[in-house]
Amino acid sequence: MSKWLEAATRFEERRDCSDYFEMQSALSAIAKVQTLLSGTFRQMIFLIGEPGSGKTFLLNLLHEKMEHERQVILIETPFITPLTLLYQLLRHKGIEPFGDDIEQLRQQTTQLYTQSDHLIMIDEAQLLSTEMREFIRILSDSKAFWFILAMHRSEGESILRAPHFKSRPHRIIELSSLTPIEAKNYIHRELMRMGFSEIIDELNPKLIAQAHRISEGNFRNFKKVFYHLFHLLHYTNTHNKAPYLRPSQCTITMAAMNAELIHD
Incomplete structure (x- = not known):
């Protein structure tokens, strides 16, 4: 399993209380x-x-x-x-x-x-x-x-x-929305739990802020963006689809479209 596909599993919709992020x-x-x-x-x-x-x-x-x-x-x-x-x-x-x-x-x-x-x-x-x-x-x-x-x-x-x-x-x-700081802390916590510090390095604050804006701070939709992003990066890396091999404004937008959070 690629690191991208493994990371995607962390953002699946589930109700495991051990995964709870205390906003x-x-x-x-x-x-x-x-x-x-x-x-x-x-x-x-x-x-x-x-x-x-x-x-x-x-x-x-x-x-x-x-x-x-x-x-x-x-x-x-x-x-x-x-x-x-x-x-x-x-x-x-x-x-x-x-x-x-x-x-x-x-x-x-x-x-x-x-x-x-x-x-x-x-x-x-x-x-x-x-x-x-x-x-x-x-x-x-x-x-x-x-x-x-x-x-x-x-x-x-x-x-x-x-x-x-x-x-x-x-x-x-x-219950209010996820704040931008909470959004960044949540992504970092989840990826660190999996030992993916290298993915954190590739997700600069502007990209996380972009995902937060698209999701309007909705926790479920914020997770959806990264679930679809990591699935997308698994596909692009498996099929060598340059220039979509790394997290970027473009791939975040494509992921949000896959999640039906934005449209053409």
Whole structure:
């Protein structure tokens, strides 16, 4: 495997928490969540950010960090109903649900969770049905549950303007974009982990800044640029396609086009 192809594997989309790069906004988000959970006033926490800003990765990291301190439930597919949510919460406590009386099951679940340290996290919560969002609001009103709802910024802000959320106690935590300095540090860290200091030498700050501008600081898209760049350089070096054998403004642009981040 060429060094370029091997480097590309480092920037594949995956959810390995050991690969997590702690941006300042993510560090701040984790600290805020931990501070809120240390209190006694249970409320909904909304994690807001653009698609690709690292919300899913952050939820997985919180799951890993906190699973030894409290019961942590991560729901990654938001296509659930009130009944299936209650079933899942009861089974997490080792109780096999009986029947389909929503109110009876809600009271049973509320009693169980009032007495425990827990955290219920729902990813892509902007996709929850109106019925499901209202049901979570009812559960939250009981003061028995800690919820984190991760949502895309635009849809999340619209949902939070709804009266039944706006009028209830809640906290909003925002994930911001990757800064230019963080972008450079991230690329250097990943390549150093693989022992590719020679690639770092070829990626001058202007090229990394170009990739940052193209991706607009979106973490997922920034990684995509380098995933496609290194695949492109593997091809050009394998087929001796001069003058595209090294990272350059041209090859960065071509990689961004392959990633569909820019167009002709």
